[in-house]
Amino acid sequence: MLATDDDLLRQAEEWRREGRGVALATVVETWGSAPRPVGSHLVIDAEGTFMGSVSGGCVEGAVVTEALDVIESGAPKLLEFGVADETAWQVGLSCGGRISVYVEKVT
């Protein structure tokens, strides 16, 4: 069961040990009403399989896409999502909040 963010860190370790390319996304800041609190994780492998959540499902797709990039390049990214950034990002949070997500490769 992957109920908690702690379980997700264990999942990230397991996937990496299996030899998969793995990225870890973490909500580092939120403004306004954000669906998931700071510290929430999404774990992504090179195939695009993911576990956990950084929002209520609104931006996971975009985070997975960025994560595949991070797995490829190895360079971490700091992403921002929110209504205010709709021009920069094609996805936004329907709740009107804004979140910042750090995506890093597990090496």
Added chain:
Amino acid sequence: MDLALLARLNEERAARRAAVLVTDLQSNTQRLVLEKDIMADPLSALLSDALRMGKSGVVESDGHKVFLTVQAPVLRIIAIGAVHISQALVPMAKQLGHDVIIVDPREAFASPERFPDVPVHAEWPDVALPRLGADRYTAYLLLTHDPKIDDPALHFALKSDAFYIGALGSRKTHGKRVERLQTIGFDEHAIKRIHAPIGLNIGAISPAEIALSILGEITAKLRLKPDGTKIGN
């Protein structure tokens, strides 16, 4: 993140030790700070604040944005008394994400049949509790109504860093308990740590209602500052 660092973080959690992962969001450097090493860290004040509140978040250090991933151990409730209230409490505590351990020397009470989902120790508290270890992520509930069993547990709990100690019984029962504690030298500061009568005052009658009031009080202890405002605000 380095796999070795991630493994170390997971290892610390499994061992019920707190740790903070420090990620510099500008330079992308990372380090893991164990609870015992916090005071020696350059960010010691920020790290101990974050740990006390159990809250991950961004802090500023030397003009850099730094993210602190706070990992505190799962809260553990050690219930002395394999009683009806404890049976009602187990599934509720699990929903809240807490671990529960039952201790009761009376084998008829402390049977796996009555508690199929959690560890049950059919032993005296002065035997079982030291072995289970004490830390500040542990709550002790004294639920037997029997001083022979509750008191030794209470003595152990009061010498520990436990974040919550609750004792079942009326004000009168608690008054006698306090007298016994004073006789053997516990001071006012120690005695004030005991929540008694246990639980929030919600007029609880049934075992499940009492379990709810206890878990409500534990949640309040975790989430509220002593002045009643929410931690982190």
